[in-house]
Amino acid sequence: MIKTRFAPSPTGYLHVGGLRTALYCYLFAKKSGGKFALRIEDTDQERFVPGALENLIDTLHWVGITYDEGPIKKDPTDKNSEIIEKGPVGPYIQSKRTAIYKEQVQKLIDAGQAYRCFCTKERLDEMRERQTANKQAPMYDRKCLDLPQSEVEEKIKAGEKFVIRQKIPYGTLKFKDLIRGNVQFDGKTIDDQVLIKSDGFPTYHLANVVDDHFMEITHVIRGEEWLPSTPKHIALYQAFGWQHPEFAHLPLLLNADRSKLSKRQGDVAVEDYIKKGYLREAIINFVAFLGWNPGSGEEQEIFSLEELEKAFSIDKVHKSGAIFNLEKLDWFNWRWKKRLFNAELEKAAKEIDPAVVISEARKEQFTYTFSDPENEEKFFKSRCEKLLKICSEYLPKEFLNDEKLTKALITVEEKILREPKDIKDHISFYFTPQEYSKELLTHVKMGVDLSQATISLKSGKEDLEKLSDWNLKTLQDTLMQTVARLGVKNGQLLWPLRAALSGLEFSPGVFELAWVLGKEETLKRLETAVNKI
């Protein structure tokens, strides 16, 4: 039975690199029908951050990565829910396991594989300084390795602080990495690692190895920054007489300058991206493709978590680091927004009318044909409601009471999907006419000067006045007839009308504008424009 684990230290937030590690661990376990555990590595008392664990659990829950074992919230939907532990080999929080580490490390001491070290920080600092000055690798000089037992006992009795160090064996330490193949280190180049700190807490190295062993982890999948310390872990497994798990060291996530992804150069917390409005699907999809892809010429890039579970394979994971490129994230996000919104519309359409005909007019843009105009009306309403739900919090109250709103939202659907919080900028002109200069009504490239604009505005107004059935289709037909009547290019008529109705350089098209504004307001705005010239 395969079992992986994600073992973050609770630093306050979930790092996007951590998210990817968690994702790969999750996918690897899922793929093989194994188990996935969450373990909290909180052995550094100085770095305790209140609320960090809760945050971590919430974020993992939000993105949809579930685990079989580890700390969970009794009620995942409740922010303040109590944290309980799930699984047979807990506790899964290292600070609750200190007795286990002490017991295990004693075995190492008894076997001569670890020793107490009484060296002070000052001595250590001085030693390293000297070594560096002499162009030597800074390493512990094993001063306390062969301290006589009597002296050790004396020092302990005198209350001297000590740490417990691992005695790294001379000789080759090698292992096979699932991603990098055979890797080996010379034991002589590896420092005698501290296993137990003077505060009695274990270091990462000890806790990690002991826990992975007792939690029966079969595959350790973690970031590449751990590669250099893996031989220490191998040595530890050997010292304990345990079989070590398989290792897979993931390529790093990088800043634009190819250094390890860091806070200084942008947002690294998953919650930062949540706050910015990125979808979980997009974040997962993007992060999954940083350092992995399905290969074999597969060109699909949009994958849901379920699809990833099927497609994932650890031997397709890359060796070299990947730059965390926001532009691509934006693209994934956009794709997912459209996909999800379309899925919602489809569901709504089928609920209203099971016989609805849905056809893809162009990529990810569908037309819904209902047999009954009543159904069409219902669908229209439902569509507006969905849009409203996305952006209502960003709308001024007076807009909500205006009957123009539903139509207005439909005309800026794409903008809402893109950036809901900018919605006000896109529709306020419907409610409050914009101030604009008469030059806006002209367009050199389209051949619209002020006199042409006047003709266009007057003619358009004239024809629209006669129109009684005011809808998108009739508006379009009418104005295209006006174009024909005047013998001008589309833009020569349509540009000034659009500008007059919106008062903006960029806006939805004229037909939609007129449709939303209604006959009275449309004619009024055209009149205003004519008078302006």
Add this chain to the structure above:
RNA sequence: GGUGCCAUCGUCUAAUGGUUAGGACAGCGGGUUUUCAUCCCGUAAACGGGGGUUCGAUUCCCCCUGGCACUACCA
């Protein structure tokens, strides 16, 4: 300094002992019954260098170079 890892378009990447080295993002150009956007089409853009092995290397091996990580009583 030491140890280790890595190396295909600007970025994410595919494929291959013989290919016009493919896709996506970003860029640029054009089109989409008016503008921005969307969408569509097109375009430019890569095998770090040197040795081998081979009939033939981007692909396999070695060296160099470059980049990165680690080098704490942090993880």
